[in-house]
Amino acid sequence: MAKRLDLKAVDIYYGDFHAVQDVNLSVAPRSVTSFIGPSGCGKSTVLRTLNRMHEEIPGARVDGEVLLDGEDIYDRGSDAVAVRRTIGMVFQRPNPFPTMSIRDNVVAGLKLQGVHDKKKLDEVCEASLRGANLWKEVSGRLDKPGGGLSGGQQQRLCIARAIAVAPDVLLMDEPCSALDPISTLAIEDLIADLKKEYTIVIVTHNMQQAARVSDQTAFFNLEATGKPGKLVEIDDTSTIFSNPTEQATEDYISGRFG
Amino acid sequence: MATDTGLERPDRPAAAPAFQPLSTGRKLKDNLATVLVCLAFLVAVVPLVWVVVTVVGRGIGAIVSADWWGRSLSGVLPESFAGGVYHAIYGTLIQALIAGVIAVPIGILAAVYLVEYGRGRLAKTTSFMVDILAGVPSIVAALFIFAAFISILGAQQSAFMVSLALVLLMLPVVIRNTEEMLRLVPDELREASYALGIPKWKTILRIVLPTALSGTVTGIMLALARVMGETAPVLVLVGYSQSINFDPFSGNMASLPLLMFSELSNPEPAGQFRIWGAALTLILIIMILQLGASVVSRFSAISK
Numbered sequence: 207m208a209k210r211l212d213l214k215a216v217d218i219y220y221g222d223f224h225a226v227q228d229v230n231l232s233v234a235p236r237s238v239t240s241f242i243g244p245s246g247c248g249k250s251t252v253l254r255t256l257n258r259m260h261e262e263i264p265g266a267r268v269d270g271e272v273l274l275d276g277e278d279i280y281d282r283g284s285d286a287v288a289v290r291r292t293i294g295m296v297f298q299r300p301n302p303f304p305t306m307s308i309r310d311n312v313v314a315g316l317k318l319q320g321v322h323d324k325k326k327l328d329e330v331c332e333a334s335l336r337g338a339n340l341w342k343e344v345s346g347r348l349d350k351p352g353g354g355l356s357g358g359q360q361q362r363l364c365i366a367r368a369i370a371v372a373p374d375v376l377l378m379d380e381p382c383s384a385l386d387p388i389s390t391l392a393i394e395d396l397i398a399d400l401k402k403e404y405t406i407v408i409v410t411h412n413m414q415q416a417a418r419v420s421d422q423t424a425f426f427n428l429e430a431t432g433k434p435g436k437l438v439e440i441d442d443t444s445t446i447f448s449n450p451t452e453q454a455t456e457d458y459i460s461g462r463f464g
Numbered sequence: 465m466a467t468d469t470g471l472e473r474p475d476r477p478a479a480a481p482a483f484q485p486l487s488t489g490r491k492l493k494d495n496l497a498t499v500l501v502c503l504a505f506l507v508a509v510v511p512l513v514w515v516v517v518t519v520v521g522r523g524i525g526a527i528v529s530a531d532w533w534g535r536s537l538s539g540v541l542p543e544s545f546a547g548g549v550y551h552a553i554y555g556t557l558i559q560a561l562i563a564g565v566i567a568v569p570i571g572i573l574a575a576v577y578l579v580e581y582g583r584g585r586l587a588k589t590t591s592f593m594v595d596i597l598a599g600v601p602s603i604v605a606a607l608f609i610f611a612a613f614i615s616i617l618g619a620q621q622s623a624f625m626v627s628l629a630l631v632l633l634m635l636p637v638v639i640r641n642t643e644e645m646l647r648l649v650p651d652e653l654r655e656a657s658y659a660l661g662i663p664k665w666k667t668i669l670r671i672v673l674p675t676a677l678s679g680t681v682t683g684i685m686l687a688l689a690r691v692m693g694e695t696a697p698v699l700v701l702v703g704y705s706q707s708i709n710f711d712p713f714s715g716n717m718a719s720l721p722l723l724m725f726s727e728l729s730n731p732e733p734a735g736q737f738r739i740w741g742a743a744l745t746l747i748l749i750i751m752i753l754q755l756g757a758s759v760v761s762r763f764s765a766i767s768k
């Protein structure tokens with residue numbers, strides 16, 4: 207199920223603006239990779255190129271290769287919709303569909319892909335909610351609107367929705383930035399669980415979180431505003447946090463930044 | 465706060481009391497402004513209330529009879545207080561309905577195009593055309609339909625021609641309103657849907673449009689209410705009939721504005737009686753639509 211990701215010489219643009227330059231990195235299957243770095247250095251941008259969400263922005267484009275188990279997802283023959291079925295995404299702000307119940311939110315992906323078998327949908331719904339650690343809290347009110355949950359519950363609902371379509375890779379852009387410490391912890395535990403089945407890439411501003419959840423950490427930086435962001439260094443999380451190769455990484459991690 | 469806690473704050477100078485009484489000058493200005501605002505409100509409300517009271521007062525006598533809602537004016541003499549206007553009610557409703565059936569899908573599709581797909585020249589041109597269309601007076605729309613369909617294509621005057629003119633008047637309203645509602649749908653929902661591997665058209669159909677539904681429906685109802693009172697198209701594009709005509713594609717057909725207009729030339733008191741009755745009926749129908757619109761938007765507010 208879980209697949210590996212390789213980025214080769216990836217350059218990302220917003221129109222004329224060169225946002226990220228020359229990224230090379232690999233993500234192993236069944237591992238967690240976290241992206242850290244100052245605001246505006248292009249972490250979200252890189253993450254969004256991994257499931258071709260970047261191209262939804264007018265004028266945006268990507269050069270280089272993004273390989274999913276060796277296949278270039280930007281190949282002319284590949285379809286953005288198919289790519290996104292394989293590579294799911296959880297956003298910074300929880301965004302359940304407001305017109306749908308909790309159950310419909312979870313199975314929205316399957317339903318809209320044409321699965322109508324009620325039994326199957328119910329099974330997936332329960333399994334995904336259990337997977338997202340939300341089942342106990344909502345099992346009694348699956349028909350209530352998804353927007354009626356707390357922020358942390360909504361975020362876990364979004365995670366359930368993302369895993370319900372059984373992707374191979376899960377991308378998360380600051381999934382805890384709007385959450386309290388307890389919900390954050392719940393989601394971190396969840397990431398540790400999900401790692402058994404998925405390849406996970408997570409963007410975070412929280413160093414402790416990166417240290418807690420990830421196997422591998424990538425540090426992005428920006429030389430100056432208006433210049434493209436770059437991948438400074440990527441290594442095992444323990445190495446990055448204890449003994450980074452680059453001075454810039456050490457400065458950023460120890461808070462001696464800028 | 466120092467006095468609250470009883471603690472000395474030697475680092476701060478003793479401050480003057482934070483809230484001083486209003487100076488008389490400010491009080492005066494304040495009162496003056498209040499009076500002005502209330503006066504403006506009255507000036508705006510008085511004519512409104514006056515209209516409503518007049519129409520209800522003079523029209524109520526006509527509409528309380530059962531005949532009013534169930535019979536036409538077929539065979540009714542100008543001076544006789546008899547008959548009803550159901551032929552005109554039917555006309556008003558069917559003309560607006562046909563206009564809606566044509567204008568709503570086109571309007572929604574155009575709005576979807578402008579919001580979800582429209583980039584570059586074509587979108588700009590479309591948007592500009594919609595603005596122009598919104599400024600077209602109803603008499604011009606009616607004359608345009610007359611010129612295009614009746615003079616050039618040789619069609620006959622009929623209720624359907626009226627509906628076509630109403631389409632021209634409804635379209636910009638529906639497009640602009642739907643556009644606004646679609647723009648209110650946050651991009652995050654679209655992205656959430658794309659991220660699940662749902663294609664764009666399905667995202668629009670199943671996520672974006674349902675989210676914008678209540679606002680869109682409200683707008684459509686208000687647009688319908690607006691075109692029901694339009695008089696220029698019925699004067700230009702269809703003949704008046706005293707009796708019921710169910711066929712919108714041929715023959716004369718009454719509608720409430722047209723009935724009022726034709727009764728204007730009736731010097732008998734019964735003419736006045738019918739005009740006020742028809743006016744009240746039209747207002748009632750429009751009010752029901754607007755109530756429906758607010759119920760729709762209320763309902764969806766709950767589901768949020």
Ligand SMILES: Nc1ncnc2c1ncn2[C@@H]1O[C@H](COP(=O)(O)OP(=O)(O)OP(=O)(O)O)[C@@H](O)[C@H]1O
Pocket residue numbers: 220223225243244245246247248249250251252263435
């Ligand atoms: N839609 C866009 N159009 C144009 N430029 C954009 C767009 N989105 C981001 N950028 C630019 O790309 C650069 C990288 O932005 P990105 O959002 O990837 O940063 P980030 O590392 O995720 O920052 P943060 O930590 O604040 O989320 C920034 O200079 C930003 O201004």
Ligand SMILES: [Mg+2]
Pocket residue numbers: 249250251379409
């Ligand atoms: Mg970001």
